[in-house]
Amino acid sequence: MTEFAETQRWVIKIGSALLTANGRGLWADGLDAWVNQMVELRRAGHEVVLVSSGAVAEGMTRLGWSRRPEEIHRLQAAAAVGQMGLVQAYESRFSMHGLHTAQILLGHDDISARDRYLNARGALQTLLELGVIPVVNENDTVVTDEIRFGDNDTLAALVANLVDADVLVILTDQKGLFTGDPRNNPDAELITEADASDSSLDGMVSGAGTLGRGGMITKLRAARLAARAGADTIIASGTEDQVLPRLLRGESVGTRLLAKQQKLAARKQWLAGQLQLKGQLQLDAGAVKVLTASGRSLLPVGVKAVSGNFRRGDLVSCVDADGREIARGLVNYNVDEARLLAGQPSAEITRLLGYHGDEELIHRDNLVLS
Numbered sequence: 575m576t577e578f579a580e581t582q583r584w585v586i587k588i589g590s591a592l593l594t595a596n597g598r599g600l601w602a603d604g605l606d607a608w609v610n611q612m613v614e615l616r617r618a619g620h621e622v623v624l625v626s627s628g629a630v631a632e633g634m635t636r637l638g639w640s641r642r643p644e645e646i647h648r649l650q651a652a653a654a655v656g657q658m659g660l661v662q663a664y665e666s667r668f669s670m671h672g673l674h675t676a677q678i679l680l681g682h683d684d685i686s687a688r689d690r691y692l693n694a695r696g697a698l699q700t701l702l703e704l705g706v707i708p709v710v711n712e713n714d715t716v717v718t719d720e721i722r723f724g725d726n727d728t729l730a731a732l733v734a735n736l737v738d739a740d741v742l743v744i745l746t747d748q749k750g751l752f753t754g755d756p757r758n759n760p761d762a763e764l765i766t767e768a769d770a771s772d773s774s775l776d777g778m779v780s781g782a783g784t785l786g787r788g789g790m791i792t793k794l795r796a797a798r799l800a801a802r803a804g805a806d807t808i809i810a811s812g813t814e815d816q817v818l819p820r821l822l823r824g825e826s827v828g829t830r831l832l833a834k835q836q837k838l839a840a841r842k843q844w845l846a847g848q849l850q851l852k853g854q855l856q857l858d859a860g861a862v863k864v865l866t867a868s869g870r871s872l873l874p875v876g877v878k879a880v881s882g883n884f885r886r887g888d889l890v891s892c893v894d895a896d897g898r899e900i901a902r903g904l905v906n907y908n909v910d911e912a913r914l915l916a917g918q919p920s921a922e923i924t925r926l927l928g929y930h931g932d933e934e935l936i937h938r939d940n941l942v943l944s
């Protein structure tokens with residue numbers, strides 16, 4: 575079980591039902607409180623990625639619509655209008671604390687296509703290094719029904735996996751996960767802790783209220799997705815006083831859904847299980863040493879031979895001179911580019927390829943030792 579004070583990276587999801595105080599426009603007091611709490615987390619040395627819903631709900635308020643439209647283009651229009659409100663709400667509040675925010679709108683392809691996955695991951699990573707708070711939402715205006723996440727619980731879990739988060743916090747309008755939907759089951763009891771994979775939870779959860787999309791079903795699913803990458807999930811009420819700092823202090827708030835596996839083991843399994851090996855890089859002795867002993871990125875200069883047929887973002891194996899696998903990772907270049915770059919110093923990349931590419935062949939964040 576993760577001790578929160580020791581965790582580095584948090585993904586915090588704020589749901590529509592909570593954010594719009596059940597349809598009455600963006601809830602200013604709530605926003606003030608969450609932003610203050612996230613600032614406190616940052617000051618305590620933790621990184622925060624915010625996944626915020628509420629674009630459609632805020633758009634409806636701004637356009638004076640009282641009912642959620644059915645028609646896709648009207649939904650998309652509402653999301654486009656409302657997203658402005660969301661961004662303004664966060665940027666103005668965080669800037670009072672001297673922090674910048676960045677808007678990240680993601681679609682399915684951005685996370686499932688290997689090359690885009692690396693780009694989204696790299697951009698988020700850089701924003702966090704710059705001390706910026708990324709504010710993520712689904713790119714509602716361009717998604718179609720078939721490919722939309724729909725609920726932001728799933729999106730938040732995928733973002734948690736994308737940035738290797740330690741903790742996923744899902745703030746909603748209930749105190750956590752109950753043994754039944756508390757809206758129509760007054761005897762339902764709060765579950766304070768469970769294994770995310772516990773199948774007995776399935777019978778307890780149901781769908782959303784009027785404004786949210788997923789209800790508890792998608793929150794439980796999100797916790798399981800996050801657990802696959804080794805992150806624990808907390809489902810808690812955003813109206814609970816000081817919910818984030820209290821979690822940080824180790825207080826029991828809401829429902830804690832635990833990941834069975836550690837992050838590294840989980841990431842290894844993900845690389846091994848989800849992706850097929852598409853090629854091989856043979857490393858020189860120096861590269862083998864820095865990868866294994868110092869956990870560094872793989873630079874082109876340390877590669878002696880390239881084989882296989884891979885594209886940017888594919889999984890390749892790194893072997894030593896005897897063909898023994900020492901690591902696996904997601905490669906930043908396709909096979910032809912990798913051949914051109916093999917053995918060359920990174921300063922030559924722009925000249926060799928004609929564009930300014932990544933310095934590393936495989937970034938250490940995307941590399942797992944075998």
Ligand SMILES: Nc1ncnc2c1ncn2[C@@H]1O[C@H](COP(=O)(O)OP(=O)(O)O)[C@@H](O)[C@H]1O
Binds near residue numbers: 588788
């Ligand atoms: N077992 C359960 N425990 C708690 N809430 C539940 C449960 N099953 C269904 N729900 C419903 O899920 C709702 C929260 O999900 P949702 O409306 O999608 O909110 P959000 O916009 O925050 O994602 C609660 O208001 C509640 O009615």
Ligand SMILES: N[C@@H](CCC(=O)OP(=O)(O)O)C(=O)O
Binds near residue numbers: 629712726727789
């Ligand atoms: N992208 C949508 C979020 C959809 C939604 O309501 O999600 P959720 O808060 O998880 O129920 C929006 O900003 O309106």
